[in-house]
Amino acid sequence: GAGVSQSPRYKVAKRGQDVALRCDPISGHVSLFWYQQALGQGPEFLTYFQNEAQLDKSGLPSDRFFAERPEGSVSTLKIQRTQQEDSAVYLCASSPRDSSLYEQYFGPGTRLTVT
Protein backbone atom coordinates (compact mmCIF):
# COMPACT_ATOMS: atom_id res chain seq x y z
CA GLY A 1 0.00 0.00 0.00
CA ALA A 2 0.93 3.66 -0.13
CA GLY A 3 3.47 4.79 2.39
CA VAL A 4 4.15 8.21 3.86
CA SER A 5 4.67 10.84 1.21
CA GLN A 6 6.23 14.27 1.52
CA SER A 7 6.39 17.26 -0.77
CA PRO A 8 8.33 18.96 -2.07
CA ARG A 9 11.28 16.59 -2.01
CA TYR A 10 13.71 19.48 -2.36
CA LYS A 11 13.28 23.11 -1.46
CA VAL A 12 15.73 25.97 -1.85
CA ALA A 13 14.84 29.13 0.00
CA LYS A 14 16.57 32.44 0.34
CA ARG A 15 17.25 33.53 3.89
CA GLY A 16 14.21 35.28 5.25
CA GLN A 17 11.67 33.48 3.08
CA ASP A 18 8.81 31.42 4.50
CA VAL A 19 8.46 27.75 3.52
CA ALA A 20 5.74 25.13 3.91
CA LEU A 21 6.47 21.41 3.91
CA ARG A 22 3.70 18.87 3.44
CA CYS A 23 3.27 15.36 4.84
CA ASP A 24 0.67 12.80 3.76
CA PRO A 25 0.68 10.01 6.36
CA ILE A 26 -0.46 6.45 5.85
CA SER A 27 -4.25 6.43 5.71
CA GLY A 28 -5.85 5.85 9.09
CA HIS A 29 -2.71 6.45 11.12
CA VAL A 30 -3.49 8.27 14.34
CA SER A 31 -0.02 9.53 15.20
CA LEU A 32 2.14 11.85 13.14
CA PHE A 33 5.66 12.99 13.97
CA TRP A 34 8.02 15.55 12.46
CA TYR A 35 11.77 15.11 12.80
CA GLN A 36 14.72 17.21 11.63
CA GLN A 37 17.84 15.46 10.35
CA ALA A 38 21.06 17.44 9.98
CA LEU A 39 23.73 16.12 7.64
CA GLY A 40 25.45 13.06 9.11
CA GLN A 41 23.21 12.97 12.19
CA GLY A 42 20.27 10.97 13.43
CA PRO A 43 16.77 12.44 13.23
CA GLU A 44 15.77 14.83 16.03
CA PHE A 45 12.19 15.08 17.24
CA LEU A 46 10.31 18.28 16.47
CA THR A 47 6.62 17.77 17.18
CA TYR A 48 3.86 15.19 17.58
CA PHE A 49 0.17 15.07 16.59
CA GLN A 50 -2.47 12.66 17.81
CA ASN A 51 -5.17 13.06 15.17
CA GLU A 52 -5.59 16.84 14.89
CA ALA A 53 -4.25 17.64 18.36
CA GLN A 54 -0.66 18.80 18.69
CA LEU A 55 0.33 17.14 21.97
CA ASP A 56 4.06 17.79 21.99
CA LYS A 57 5.97 20.60 20.35
CA SER A 58 8.94 20.53 22.68
CA GLY A 59 11.42 19.92 19.85
CA LEU A 60 10.55 22.93 17.72
CA PRO A 61 13.76 25.00 17.75
CA SER A 62 12.14 28.43 17.72
CA ASP A 63 8.84 30.24 17.37
CA ARG A 64 9.58 30.51 13.65
CA PHE A 65 8.54 26.85 13.36
CA PHE A 66 4.85 26.02 13.26
CA ALA A 67 3.04 22.77 12.47
CA GLU A 68 -0.59 21.89 11.94
CA ARG A 69 -2.77 18.91 11.12
CA PRO A 70 -6.25 20.47 10.97
CA GLU A 71 -8.26 17.42 9.87
CA GLY A 72 -6.17 14.74 11.47
CA SER A 73 -4.62 13.60 8.21
CA VAL A 74 -2.30 15.80 6.13
CA SER A 75 0.19 17.87 8.11
CA THR A 76 2.14 20.98 7.21
CA LEU A 77 5.34 22.19 8.81
CA LYS A 78 5.89 25.89 8.26
CA ILE A 79 9.11 27.76 8.83
CA GLN A 80 8.98 31.53 8.84
CA ARG A 81 11.92 33.81 8.05
CA THR A 82 14.22 30.91 7.24
CA GLN A 83 17.81 31.00 8.47
CA GLN A 84 20.84 29.07 7.24
CA GLU A 85 20.77 26.87 10.33
CA ASP A 86 17.34 25.62 9.22
CA SER A 87 19.01 23.74 6.34
CA ALA A 88 18.32 20.06 6.97
CA VAL A 89 16.15 17.16 5.90
CA TYR A 90 12.68 17.31 7.43
CA LEU A 91 11.18 13.87 7.97
CA CYS A 92 7.59 12.97 8.67
CA ALA A 93 6.57 9.67 10.26
CA SER A 94 3.20 8.14 11.03
CA SER A 95 2.11 5.39 13.37
CA PRO A 96 -1.15 3.45 13.57
CA ARG A 97 -1.72 4.04 17.28
CA ASP A 98 -1.03 6.62 19.96
CA SER A 99 1.35 4.41 21.88
CA SER A 100 5.07 4.13 22.25
CA LEU A 101 4.85 0.45 21.37
CA TYR A 102 3.89 0.89 17.72
CA GLU A 103 6.04 1.25 14.65
CA GLN A 104 6.74 4.59 13.02
CA TYR A 105 6.96 4.68 9.25
CA PHE A 106 8.96 7.46 7.68
CA GLY A 107 8.50 9.39 4.47
CA PRO A 108 11.37 10.22 2.10
CA GLY A 109 11.90 13.64 3.65
CA THR A 110 12.14 17.18 2.31
CA ARG A 111 15.66 18.51 1.91
CA LEU A 112 15.61 22.23 2.73
CA THR A 113 18.54 24.37 1.71
CA VAL A 114 18.59 27.98 2.86
CA THR A 115 20.94 30.22 0.89
Add this chain to the structure above:
Amino acid sequence: GENVEQHPSTLSVQEGDSAVIKCTYSDSASNYFPWYKQELGKGPQLIIDIRSNVGEKKDQRIAVTLNKTAKHFSLHITETQPEDSAVYFCAASTDSWGKLQFGAGTQVVVTP
Protein backbone atom coordinates in the same frame (compact mmCIF):
# COMPACT_ATOMS: atom_id res chain seq x y z
CA GLY B 1 15.45 12.95 28.94
CA GLU B 2 16.53 9.90 27.02
CA ASN B 3 20.04 9.70 25.57
CA VAL B 4 21.05 7.02 23.05
CA GLU B 5 24.65 6.28 22.16
CA GLN B 6 25.58 4.15 19.16
CA HIS B 7 28.83 2.42 18.24
CA PRO B 8 30.71 2.11 15.99
CA SER B 9 30.20 5.15 13.77
CA THR B 10 31.57 3.25 10.76
CA LEU B 11 31.81 -0.47 10.09
CA SER B 12 33.46 -2.13 7.13
CA VAL B 13 32.86 -5.85 6.60
CA GLN B 14 33.59 -8.42 3.93
CA GLU B 15 30.61 -9.85 2.12
CA GLY B 16 29.40 -12.92 3.97
CA ASP B 17 30.73 -11.81 7.35
CA SER B 18 28.60 -10.63 10.27
CA ALA B 19 28.07 -7.05 11.41
CA VAL B 20 27.19 -5.97 14.95
CA ILE B 21 26.07 -2.50 16.02
CA LYS B 22 25.59 -1.63 19.69
CA CYS B 23 23.50 1.01 21.39
CA THR B 24 23.07 2.09 24.99
CA TYR B 25 20.23 4.13 26.45
CA SER B 26 19.87 6.11 29.64
CA ASP B 27 16.18 6.04 30.56
CA SER B 28 15.15 2.81 32.26
CA ALA B 29 11.53 3.58 31.32
CA SER B 30 12.30 3.07 27.61
CA ASN B 31 10.13 0.24 26.30
CA TYR B 32 10.46 0.15 22.52
CA PHE B 33 13.64 -0.10 20.46
CA PRO B 34 13.46 0.09 16.66
CA TRP B 35 16.27 -0.12 14.15
CA TYR B 36 16.20 1.82 10.91
CA LYS B 37 18.19 1.52 7.69
CA GLN B 38 18.70 4.69 5.69
CA GLU B 39 20.02 4.73 2.16
CA LEU B 40 21.33 7.87 0.54
CA GLY B 41 18.53 10.29 -0.32
CA LYS B 42 15.82 8.18 1.31
CA GLY B 43 13.91 8.21 4.55
CA PRO B 44 14.68 5.76 7.37
CA GLN B 45 13.23 2.30 6.78
CA LEU B 46 12.18 0.20 9.77
CA ILE B 47 13.99 -3.14 9.60
CA ILE B 48 13.36 -4.67 13.00
CA ASP B 49 12.19 -3.67 16.45
CA ILE B 50 12.03 -5.10 19.93
CA ARG B 51 9.86 -4.35 22.93
CA SER B 52 11.03 -4.38 26.51
CA ASN B 53 9.29 -7.63 27.42
CA VAL B 54 11.42 -9.59 24.94
CA GLY B 55 15.16 -10.33 25.04
CA GLU B 56 15.77 -11.31 21.44
CA LYS B 57 14.04 -11.15 18.08
CA LYS B 58 15.13 -12.53 14.73
CA ASP B 59 13.99 -11.92 11.16
CA GLN B 60 15.95 -13.89 8.57
CA ARG B 61 19.50 -12.47 8.55
CA ILE B 62 18.73 -9.75 11.08
CA ALA B 63 18.48 -10.13 14.84
CA VAL B 64 18.21 -7.74 17.75
CA THR B 65 19.05 -8.41 21.39
CA LEU B 66 18.03 -6.36 24.42
CA ASN B 67 19.61 -6.29 27.86
CA LYS B 68 17.34 -4.21 30.07
CA THR B 69 19.55 -4.51 33.12
CA ALA B 70 22.55 -3.09 31.32
CA LYS B 71 20.39 -0.79 29.20
CA HIS B 72 21.85 -1.79 25.90
CA PHE B 73 20.63 -3.37 22.69
CA SER B 74 22.38 -4.63 19.59
CA LEU B 75 21.71 -5.29 15.92
CA HIS B 76 23.24 -8.35 14.32
CA ILE B 77 23.36 -8.85 10.56
CA THR B 78 24.62 -12.23 9.36
CA GLU B 79 25.83 -13.23 5.89
CA THR B 80 26.15 -9.60 4.86
CA GLN B 81 25.52 -8.63 1.26
CA PRO B 82 26.50 -5.48 -0.68
CA GLU B 83 22.88 -4.29 -0.51
CA ASP B 84 23.21 -4.15 3.28
CA SER B 85 25.49 -1.12 2.81
CA ALA B 86 23.68 1.88 4.35
CA VAL B 87 23.49 3.96 7.52
CA TYR B 88 21.80 2.18 10.41
CA PHE B 89 20.15 4.01 13.30
CA CYS B 90 19.02 2.66 16.63
CA ALA B 91 16.32 4.46 18.59
CA ALA B 92 14.53 4.28 21.91
CA SER B 93 11.03 5.36 22.86
CA THR B 94 9.96 6.33 26.33
CA ASP B 95 7.06 8.71 26.46
CA SER B 96 3.50 7.49 26.19
CA TRP B 97 3.04 8.29 22.53
CA GLY B 98 6.34 7.17 21.12
CA LYS B 99 8.71 10.07 20.57
CA LEU B 100 11.92 8.44 19.35
CA GLN B 101 15.43 9.37 20.48
CA PHE B 102 17.92 8.27 17.81
CA GLY B 103 21.55 7.26 17.98
CA ALA B 104 24.05 9.06 15.75
CA GLY B 105 24.11 6.28 13.18
CA THR B 106 26.52 3.64 11.87
CA GLN B 107 27.76 3.72 8.28
CA VAL B 108 28.02 0.09 7.19
CA VAL B 109 30.04 -0.75 4.09
CA VAL B 110 29.97 -4.30 2.76
CA THR B 111 32.77 -5.00 0.33
CA PRO B 112 32.45 -7.84 -2.20
